[in-house]
Amino acid sequence: MITGEQRSDFLKGTLDMLILKVVALGPIHGYALARRIQQISRDVFQLQQGSLYPALHRLEDRGWLRAEWKATDTGREAKFYALTTLGRKQLESELVNWERLTEAVALILRTAG
């Protein structure tokens, strides 16, 4: 059962997982991250910037992401996010959970159908 408050937690957790997954590919700044998620999901996820940046700051605060100011290709300074050891562990456990969850949901959809 996913109730009101839990739903937002659930979604927030999903967003966190997506961010971690994308950042795991290599250090990346916020704008590129937003674009990447959009592209990979073939525009299914219309990422709201309004929720992206608080999420990034939250993950950084938890110690799952590490931030660094670096120059981009254009030479301008941007804040790049990278995964920490803790973040990698977190991502792994969330992926396991996610798989378990989607499998269960798929099973229910199959058998109940």
Added chain:
Amino acid sequence: MRWYRRFFRRRRAETQLDAELCFHLDQQIADYVAAGMTPEEARRRARLEFGGLDQVKEECRDVGAARFVESLAQDMRQGLRMLRKNPGFTVVAVLTLALGIGANTAIFSVIDAALLRPLPYDRAEQLVNISTLHLNGNGMVISPDFKAWQEQSGIFESVGAFTLGFNSYSRGANLTGVGEPARVEAINITPGFFRVLGVQPILGRSFSEAEGQPGHNQVALLSSAVWRREFGGDRSVLNKTIHLDGMPFTVVGIMPAGLLYPPGDLWVPEVLDASNSLPQSADWRMLYVIGRLNPGVSLAKARADLEVLTHRLDAQFSPGRRKARSRWHVEIIPLRQLLAGDVGQLLLILLVAVGFVLLIACANLANLLLARAAARGKEVAVRAALGASRFRLVRQFLAESVLLAALGGGLGSVVGLWAERAMKQLIPPQLPADVSLDPRILAFVIGASACAVILFGLIPALSASRVDVNEGLKEGGARAGLGRGAHRLRGLLVVAETALALVLLTGAGLLARSLMRLTEVDLGFDPHHLLLADVWLPVTLIDEPQRQANFFQEALERLGALPGVETAAATTHYPVSVFNALTTGVLISGGPAPESGQAISIAGVSPDYFRALGIRLREGRFFNSQDAASARKVVILNESAMRRVFVGRDLVGHEISLYGTKGPWREVVGVIADTRNYTLEREPWPEIYLPYQQEPSLFMTLVLRSKGDPMGLAAGLRRAVASVDPNEPVSGIETMDDVVQKLVVPRRFKLVLLGSFALLALALGAIGLYGVISYAVTERTHEIGVRVALGAERSDVLKLVIGQGFKLSLMGVGLGIAGALTLTRYLSSLLYGVKPTDPFTLVAVSLILVAVALLASYVPARRAARVDPMVALRHE
């Protein structure tokens, strides 16, 4: 950790946040422009998509704060889980703290009530007690001095005085005319006394100055207590006439309840006139004096000024008096100090004792936390390796400490409430006993102990979090963590605990020895089956000795005929009580003057008195019915009088005078064995007994030796006295057993208090030692396994482990003995028959401590001895 970095570098964070979001917008705009939009349109679209910029910023900023609260709650939850998972540790720690906090709060509250809180009077800090220190230490003031002080203007706003006793002859008066006759404590006060205190009657008025004049003084003020007890709180008693010792007095007012000073059930005006208040007067009044200092006058200045004023009077006294007076001193102390008496010292001793208990409690807690930090070394190492910051670890330990302190504080306030009720009786009866658990005090004690817990909670947290991650993980086991320093710290804590416990135990041991000594004291009489009752004849009979004697003779005859009475007797002074009459003027007819200055108690007794009390005759004879008023005057001495005053001369058959050369001369007819005639603790005092018929008194205590329960005679005794004179009240009916017991009770109470603190300290110390040894055993399991594998006997292992506890306890005992030797001398005023450095007590207490220490280390030692070398070697 990030939240505070952000807190301190807020401005930088703010610019960075701006830059980050700005970068995002600029990139978006650039992309839209590249896709063919105009710059204006691209900017508009980008801003629109991004949403409320400030809102996003705010949410980003909130992350830190939310994170802090969230992780704090997490720390607390985890702390609670840890405490629940280790119920043994939690219970010991919380109980330890609660007992320490409770005991301290209770003692602090009692100290506040007894020593610190101002008296419930208007501008109470200006109120002082004034006394004259004579050579023999008597602090009472003679009326000529009081008169002179009353007339000064610079030092005091006002002064007032009272005499202990009714019209200076008798302690109190017989109240008649309202129901049963009753003995009340009636006291003469100067008319302005209550104005000095600033206390108004709740009903009626105070005395006017005119009522301090002869002929106008037949008025009375009632205390609330006596108003309720004798008059049922009836308001119509105002302006009615009551009779005190048969004399009429008009009730003019009722004083409020809770009046601490002066003593008494009711008050009548004292008349100080030329007959009793001039240096030349024949008969001065002895007064207790209070004053209200003028604002800004210090005690020292008041004392100095008053001393000058007093000695200015010296010249008016007779030459003999003048010389004695020149050595008198004036003493001024705050009224509060007078009322608190010497309870301060006892309270300070108890304060030190509970302070020790709290110290031990904290040391124990530190020990427990240290042991646990060590046991959690691996956990800490893992978490550090996973990237938990040192700050985060410290905070985790901190959360546990705070939880412990909170639980301990909560339970401690319950203990405090309970302990305070028990300790209330420490407050002198003349002070208001409305002790309440002062929230400020509770907050202070809990705060102090919380600080201690957090401090000690931090030591392991800090040393554990400084742990070398690699070492911790490599070593495996729970043994990772604390270094040699922490071990030494734990050992030191145990030594300190043992030392503190020894000091407390020594104190309790000394009190216990005192109590034992006191109960073993030879009273010199048989206190069982004795009933005592006081009878005071009215002051109006002062000049009629024959009627006084007749009354008591008749009463004794009727009492002797009561069923259940073995012997009926009367005395003006019975053993263990305070003296009524003393003389220093004893002379032997034709002999050298006895040792001068030795005061001798004088008691009038009925012939059967000695037999009734079971006092032994040493020489000569007891009094008998032939020793009547008209017969040859006789006396009996006690052995102390013989030995100390008459230096062992055999006086039986010789004559002595009690009051100088004027006589009358009395023949010594007997010597009796000593009794404890002045409290239990004083050595027997020299005493001379007279037949009451030859020296009648207004006051006597009736003494009945009963066949059965002495209290069963009380009703018959009242009836018998009433049958002689229905207006004669009987007061103070109690058994001699109770009288003796009452003298022991305060001592027992102090012993119980200090003793329970000491036992608490001992138990805590034992727990502390047990903790250290059993931790050491866990840690050395591997080493012990190797020893056993190499052929060490079980007994060797036992010796090894117990030896460690023994060493620690010996160090503690050594330190403790040194501490006890310096501290116990402050106990000397509480001791009886034992020196503060009593070697027996010290040795006994040390043995107890060592034995307890051995027991505390024996339990883990046995575990060590059972170590299976195979298991131990695999312990890694």
